[in-house]
Structure formats: C-alpha cells, structure tokens
Amino acid sequence: MTLPTKNKFDPSFAIVDPNGRPTQLFRDYMTKFDALVSAMAAGNLPTNLVAAVDDAAAAAGGVPLGGIYRSPTTGIAPHTVSTLQVRVS
Numbered sequence: 001m002t003l004p005t006k007n008k009f010d011p012s013f014a015i016v017d018p019n020g021r022p023t024q025l026f027r028d029y030m031t032k033f034d035a036l037v038s039a040m041a042a043g044n045l046p047t048n049l050v051a052a053v054d055d056a057a058a059a060a061g062g063v064p065l066g067g068i069y070r071s072p073t074t075g076i077a078p079h080t081v082s083t084l085q086v087r088v089s
Helices: 024-041 055-060
Strands: 068-074 080-086
Touching: 024 068, 024 080
Parallel strands: none
Antiparallel strands: 068 080
16 A cells, blocks of 8 residues: 655645745645545545546546545556555646
8 A cells, every 4th residue: 555655746835834834735635644544544445536647637537736636557467556646736
C-alpha cells in the first residue's frame, strides 16, 4: 500500500500563510489524509476514488484541490498497482 506521493514537490503549494499559520488548503488536505489513513488502517479501502494520470485529469474528473485520487501504474505482471495522489494544481 502506498501513501500519497508526487513526482516532485510543487513549490507553489503554500503550506503556511504569511503569518505562519497552516493554509486552508493544507488543513483540508491533512483532514482528508487523516481520514484516508484511518480508514486504511481499519481495513476500509475507499472504492470511489477517481482514477487519473495527473492533476489535470483529476480536475477534469471532478477532484477538488486538496482532493485525493488514484493514479494507476503498471506493476509486476499481471498485477496493477495504484498510487494515491493529492491534487495540488
């Protein structure tokens, strides 16, 4: 099982505001991330995640900023592995 990953860190993703407080987008992300990890730890994997190859495709699929989507990748045949992504753009 893979936790949300990105190919690279997006430097425009603001984690804190000018006053040093977490941004609303970051708070929303952490809330969703916590709920997802808690569900996975309890053995309840989400089945309604949008499958998308990147943030643009996720946006077209209705995933909001900070939302989580599934990015299918090819694993060792005949298995397919999905990674979880967080839409940041």
